[in-house]
Amino acid sequence: MSIQYKSVSELKTMLNNNDISNAELIKETFSLIKSNAKLNAFITLNEEESMNKANKLDNSPSSGSLAGIPIAQKDLFCTKDLKTTCGSNMLSNFIPPYSATVIKNLENAGCISVGKTNMDEFAMGSSNETSFYGNVQNPWGKNLVPGGSSGGAAAAVAAGIVPAASGTDTGGSIRQPASLCGITGIKPTYGRISRWGMIAFASSLDQAGPMARTAEDCALLLYEMCSHDDKDTTSLNEDVPNFSENLNSPIKGLKIGLVKEFDLSKLDNEVVKIFEESKKHYESLGAEFIEISLPNISLSVPTYYVVAPAECSSNLSRFDGVKFGKRCENPKNLEELYIKTRSEGFGDEVKRRILIGSYVLSAGFYDAYYKKAQQVRRLIKNDFDSAFKSVDIIMSPTTRGPAFEVGSKGDDPIQMYLEDLFTIPANLAGLPAMSIPNGMIDNKPIGLQLIGNFLDESRLLQAAHNFQMSTDWHLKTPTGIKS
Amino acid sequence: MDKKTVSTIAYLSRLSINEDNEEKITKDLENIIKFVDQLDAADTENIEPLASPLEKTAKTRSDNVSAKNRKEVFLERSPKSNEDYFLVPRVVE
Numbered sequence: 001m002s003i004q005y006k007s008v009s010e011l012k013t014m015l016n017n018n019d020i021s022n023a024e025l026i027k028e029t030f031s032l033i034k035s036n037a038k039l040n041a042f043i044t045l046n047e048e049e050s051m052n053k054a055n056k057l058d059n060s061p062s063s064g065s066l067a068g069i070p071i072a073q074k075d076l077f078c079t080k081d082l083k084t085t086c087g088s089n090m091l092s093n094f095i096p097p098y099s100a101t102v103i104k105n106l107e108n109a110g111c112i113s114v115g116k117t118n119m120d121e122f123a124m125g126s127s128n129e130t131s132f133y134g135n136v137q138n139p140w141g142k143n144l145v146p147g148g149s150s151g152g153a154a155a156a157v158a159a160g161i162v163p164a165a166s167g168t169d170t171g172g173s174i175r176q177p178a179s180l181c182g183i184t185g186i187k188p189t190y191g192r193i194s195r196w197g198m199i200a201f202a203s204s205l206d207q208a209g210p211m212a213r214t215a216e217d218c219a220l221l222l223y224e225m226c227s228h229d230d231k232d233t234t235s236l237n238e239d240v241p242n243f244s245e246n247l248n249s250p251i252k253g254l255k256i257g258l259v260k261e262f263d264l265s266k267l268d269n270e271v272v273k274i275f276e277e278s279k280k281h282y283e284s285l286g287a288e289f290i291e292i293s294l295p296n297i298s299l300s301v302p303t304y305y306v307v308a309p310a311e312c313s314s315n316l317s318r319f320d321g322v323k324f325g326k327r328c329e330n331p332k333n334l335e336e337l338y339i340k341t342r343s344e345g346f347g348d349e350v351k352r353r354i355l356i357g358s359y360v361l362s363a364g365f366y367d368a369y370y371k372k373a374q375q376v377r378r379l380i381k382n383d384f385d386s387a388f389k390s391v392d393i394i395m396s397p398t399t400r401g402p403a404f405e406v407g408s409k410g411d412d413p414i415q416m417y418l419e420d421l422f423t424i425p426a427n428l429a430g431l432p433a434m435s436i437p438n439g440m441i442d443n444k445p446i447g448l449q450l451i452g453n454f455l456d457e458s459r460l461l462q463a464a465h466n467f468q469m470s471t472d473w474h475l476k477t478p479t480g481i482k483s
Numbered sequence: 484m485d486k487k488t489v490s491t492i493a494y495l496s497r498l499s500i501n502e503d504n505e506e507k508i509t510k511d512l513e514n515i516i517k518f519v520d521q522l523d524a525a526d527t528e529n530i531e532p533l534a535s536p537l538e539k540t541a542k543t544r545s546d547n548v549s550a551k552n553r554k555e556v557f558l559e560r561s562p563k564s565n566e567d568y569f570l571v572p573r574v575v576e
């Protein structure tokens with residue numbers, strides 16, 4: 001029985017019924033990874049350890065909720081004794097001495113980390129084109145980008161190689177690739193998942209989350225990924241609800257907000273048509289639509305491109321060639337060691353963001369840029385706070401269009417930055433948000449974004465699951481993928 | 484944004500910019516800064532800056548040793564170290 005395109009829930013049933021052994025499942029997973037190597041979805045494989053774990057599970061079964069399930073981990077999470085590059089040359093030799101809390105949580109639930117997925121360098125990019133390890137191919141088309149930064153994760157799930165993957169989302173890095181690859185992904189409330197052991201990009205925005213084929217699987221994974229962690233001062237100390245519990249409850253009466261300021265008329269007709277169809281579908285499920293106003297939302301992308309580079313320039317100062325990672329050859333002195341190591345180790349986009357960050361934080365500009373952006377960030381958050389007084393969730397397209405061709409955004413960074421137009425606001429406000437497949441344009445998938453109120457992931461997952469129980473967009477599979 | 488500013492912020496960032504790229508980087512940064520200048524349009528008078536969506540201050544904890552000393556494990560990851568220290572080029576002549 002093939003395991004390709006199976007969901008976590010389906011694989012669990014197969015394992016429980018002994019339709020497949022743990023060892024067979026993992027062997028088959030590696031066979032899929034290798035026959036689809038041209039997707040370039042993985043940077044590092046963890047085959048030997050995975051096989052050992054699977055054999056062990058066959059001999060002594062575990063009761064963990066994800067026992068034996070193969071999961072691909074984004075190469076941004078530190079994994080003990082397994083190379084962790086963050087998509088960068090800077091960390092091409094880095095083998096962490098510990099695992100991130102979220103990796104530990106998933107592995108404690110029994111999952112098997114089969115490998116580390118390709119990504120934009122230090123998660124800075126929306127197409128996976130900034131990875132030091134090469135582009136990832138979108139399973140839906142040879143020359144199409146998978147989105148980013150969690151592009152390898154999205155491609156591996158979309159190609160049916162693994163049922164689920166971990167991702168991270170600073171400005172849309174789970175939701176945008178999920179949209180472009182036709183899968184489901186959720187970024188929970190900021191603070192739900194510990195950031196300990198996640199290589200930091202922008203600490204006030206970074207949040208991990210699951211990427212999978214269905215909302216049902218995302219609920220299962222999210223539950224295991226969330227925990228309070230003393231090692232992360234921004235980790236929330238809130239009860240983690242059973243996100244799977246209410247998935248099947250009907251959504252009759254759900255109030256869905258439509259953002260007046262999101263000007264959909266500028267989007268491709270097909271994108272608008274698909275969005276309207278999803279609205280109708282939600283109406284048929286009993287939801288009610290209410291227009292809301294988020295007056296400052298149009299300033300989200302400029303706000304992000306001050307806040308994120310500022311935090312990035314500070315976070316990435318740790319890569320200095322001294323304690324870990326790469327070091328340049330034969331530096332003449334300490335200063336040259338820093339400058340040469342960083343100039344050789346970072347790619348162009350990372351350097352660009354560090355430079356912007358240093359600029360907006362430098363004396364004389366701090367108030368005009370960094371402080372100003374933080375003030376606008378509060379206005380944006382206040383807008384959401386008011387909106388959620390009258391609606392339960394907010395809905396928009398996830399992306400401006402389906403997957404685009406490699407190289408098609410040219411070398412104008414702003415064009416790429418606008419790719420995250422709809423996803424960035426949730427990061428600025430720290431709100432949970434997800435993307436679910438809701439249509440196809442020229443055989444390319446596209447996603448619907450649902451944004452929830454603070455800590456209200458359950459409602460998002462319920463709305464997504466109700467949609468998926470009555471549509472089949474999430475079940476579409478690309479052609480041309482090796483079995 | 485001019486070449487001089489770019490070279491100053493490059494130095495602050497401990498990055499070198501190669502000459503072939505200098506013009507392109509200056510232009511990119513100029514465009515990005517122009518783009519974020521849209522923020523000027525917002526009225527932010529008396530608005531408290533928001534640094535984190537949680538707005539919680541870090542909790543204090545009791546000062547107990549919780550981690551084992553794993554000096555060797557960490558020094559091992561360094562590009563250059565001896566048994567006690569990370570090694571860098573001589574700083575004081």
